[in-house]
Amino acid sequence: MSANPPNDHRTGRRAVLGGSAAAAAGLALTGMTGLTGCGSDGDGGDEPKGRKEGEKITLTFWSWVPGIDKSVDLWNSGNPDVRIKLEKVSAVNGAQYAKMHASIKAGNPPDLGQIEYPVVPSFLLDNGLADLTKYGVRAQRGKFVGWQWQQSVFGEGVYAVPQASGPMGLFVRQDLFDRWDVEPPATWDDYAAAAKEIRRRGAWIETFSPTNGNRFAGLAWQAGASWFGTAGDAWTVSVDDEPTRKVADYWEALVRQKLVKTIPDRQNAWYKDIQTGAMTSWLGASWGDALLVGNAPGTAGRWRVVPMPQWRKGEAAYANWGGSTTAVFAHSRYPKDALAFAVWLNTDPESIKLLIEGGYGFPAAKGGYRTADLDVHKDFFGGQEYSSVFAEAGRGVDTSWKWGPAVDTLYQRLGDSFTEALAEGDSFRSVLKTVQRATVQDLKDKGLKVESG
Template identity: 40%
Template sequence: MAMRDLTSLARRCVYGGVALALTAVTACGAGGGDAGDSGAAGASCEPASGKVTLDYWSWVPGMQNAVDVWNKKNPDIQVKLKTTPSGNAGTYQNLSNALKAGKAPDLGQIEYDSLASFRLKEGLRDISACPGVGAAGDEFVDWTWSQVQFGAGGKDGVWAVPQDTGPMALFYRKDVYDKLGLKAPATWEEYAAQARTLKKAGKYITHFSQTDPNWFTGLLWQNKATMFEREGDAWKVTVDRPESREVADYWQKMIDDKLVATDLQGFSPALYKAWNSGEVVTWISAAWGYGTIRDNAKSTSGKWAVAPMPQWKAGDSQAGNWGGSTTAVLGDTEHPAEASKFALWLNTDPTALEILNREGGLYPAAEAGLQLPALKQPVDFYGKQKIFDVFAEASANVDTDFTWGPTMTDTYRYLSDGTAGVIAGKSTLGDVLKDTGSQSADSLRKQALDVTGG
């Protein structure tokens, strides 16, 4: 049977009602399957007999430098890199279209929260039988490896290799804070009070973007407001829950009181201009965000600092997680062994890890990556603060039980579309939670998955 026919078979099996989760999924055909079946756990993974060229899509700055190192060392396995927009900005839709057309790359960068969506709709390759993969789990932070394993007890497949994580903290303009007599806020109540002080000084404390639903999800994550839960073989949609409402009501008031900039989108020239001018003075973001500010607000070098996320209850130390990616081997690849070998090297080799941290701003998922000298040193741009100490603490305080739904790309679209209405004054974030919950439940049902609630 041809590879594409087997991939289609795998997709039909999933659509037939098999529930997926990043924490507990029973794979169709578990325990065996035809040798080339991209959807079956335990599929064979034999190395090619000759030279191989792999196509890889990624949006990480500096990735070409890492690929160049690989290509120089591996003349028989060459990698061709295509630089793409970040996931929600276009890569995911392009990957989906390419998979449907049978023209997908061998490897693609996919965030943890979107893995299940691609597994459900488009097909990822199970690489658990590929050389080196079975023993690789110990090389990564525990919770990241569990997020790339689908199956009861994590035994039914490995669908990607962890690349980086996104523990969240508060980036803030220390020069502005010092001038106004402010200190890094310990609580969200303090943060809101600071927003009022900054507003009087002609500044916004931060921006609220309609195009970053992943960011808002990170805020929910900090408050242990998981959006999905498993009840046996069924899904329970919990987008609209008290913990989520607490977060939504807080930011709705910030929007209503015009304490946040609502005309700036994430990762936009307008936002970068506001950072450079001092119009916007904080950003609640992930570890990788240090490179975003550094590279796009160069005139502010030495003026920023990093502090833990504000807490809902004084004395707590909870952190959210925003993003973090994997290197996924896509379902139609003809070279899973070689693709897996490159993915493992890219995310465990010290030279590759150093390049991706230095040039791409990635906070590694590999245990060895956390020992990079750069993560132990003061950072000039941030006033010589050892900012990665803050992110290391945040990483240890991320709730690892947060569950992704199998159609997160749909859920994010509902959040983004709903937030546009909030910015326009036509609805509230509370309305968005309610609508996103019901729409997400409908999306699951359309995939023939069992759903309770929503």
């Protein structure tokens, strides 16, 4: 698309994200040409423009990534004409996205923002992100892992630069597993057997965290689920598909047998259990190493990482939990400069090194680091080169998985429904039915054409 004023940017984006693009690309925000009330109807500020030679500008960047300030400082030290002003935003309960959506509607968003893969589509519904193809982003594609690049491709547009992913594995207290003669589980059947033995010893293997829709999505992803797709010019929604039912049935059985706890993970009670050994493992993502180090320092040397259990012995199916992009907002007056920073941030070897030290996840860049560089907490894991487990998992992620609009709302609905089911004794399958119906309606309420999967 050619450069247009901001209002025309929106018109063009709605066209490219319409039904014909869905048929061609297999993933687009279909039906948007008929939407009204999606974001601001005003011009949202000045038109994007190129920076004049010698002109000094400052770009704002909202992020919550730990240690990212060091990469920003490195950029600023070498780029006096294009300075980045970093503003940390809270990532608790989606607060950062509420703030970003509000800023878009008010017409004063930052130039750049940290946006996770699953919620990129919701920002397109707000007409909030710049189509970076206008500024040469396609030339950068070869620098990034293919499936992560695709997470921000909709129709013919590219709407963010990939930063990192979160391939999943199983963190285990190896000392306790050894003491009780429990083998790290290779299959989900093994996992259930291990849960039973560990419970017999007075501890717990894990918690089923009812409020953690992100992780539940990862478990469904591994099982072969496909929650979103397109059929012609319509979205399909399949939260209640057979693979997800299998996952729900499995965890419901563990809960009913009292083999797992049901407290939220990554909150005070969970941290206490991790510190004391009452909780002996955690199905987490690659970025979880820093989380354990920071919250259970007294357990140093006792943890190991093993592959995620498989549904069938010998398979190598894995999943992703988390991962994010550096996106340029549509209101930015200097999108080309913002894109240059986003690419540098996520591909420059020195920047990647600093981000790894901060614990930001598994890099989306193909080069600029070694897997061993990610073992920044090697001593905590008893000398294990644990990142190789996550690297292998990353190669086994089903790349056909796609995210759809309103995923942040879907996560909230999953959390509310699982919490209610646990309180009322309802089946986990009823949760899936409830969330399926609600998600279809959510998309229809946004003016999108939907077919239930």
